[in-house]
Amino acid sequence: MPVSVDWNELLHAFEFASFGQPGEHEALLCRKTGKFLWQTDVEEDIEAWPDDADDEEKYLSIPHKKELDLGKPLVFEFARQILPDEYDEIRRMFDKRGAYARFKDLLQRKNALDRWYDFENKATETALRDWSEVNGITIEPAAGPASEPDRR
Structure with missing residues (x-):
């Protein structure tokens, strides 16, 4: 039986389930x-x-981001696409604890932190929408400026 949910509520539930x-x-x-x-x-x-x-x-259990490959695999894909010269260093970072902090420090130094957040947000949206479709969830458009019609 299909169920319809608000995108923002689904995203909030996903972020909660992915915390920790x-x-x-x-x-x-x-x-x-x-x-x-x-x-x-x-x-x-x-x-x-x-x-x-x-x-x-x-x-339906809302998945953790790791279940949708939005943890380390996403970091490595970002490094492959956006920072290929730093790929090996980033791989080594994730062999030890505290990797995300070191990764974000590197992104800060390379002026790539905003690019990471954009990349992560797009990947999260795609993965969560794909997961929803597989599980028979219809997503209602988000309210607010993003869902308003184009007035050109």
Whole structure:
């Protein structure tokens, strides 16, 4: 049964589920109502978590960014495309803890931080829209200036 959701709400749920390590924060989409539910093991539940949350006919688990290859694989793809001369250095960075901080420092030095954020945002949107389509989710256009008709 297809469900329709607001793009901004889906993105917010995805960002919540992707915060920290996989499993630390969870978000579900109720297939019947289109409402999102939230849970974290860091603090008390934000909302009542249903006992049948694992029933895939009723609920759809919002993926963590790592499930959509939006972690290290995306960094390496960015390096291949945008900073090929830095690729080996970036690969080595991710062999140790604290890699994202070092990566962002490098991007700052190379004046490429904005390009990274654009690249990451586009990849996230594409992956999340593809995931939604596979799971029978219809995304309503985001409200605001981006969804207003072109008035040329």
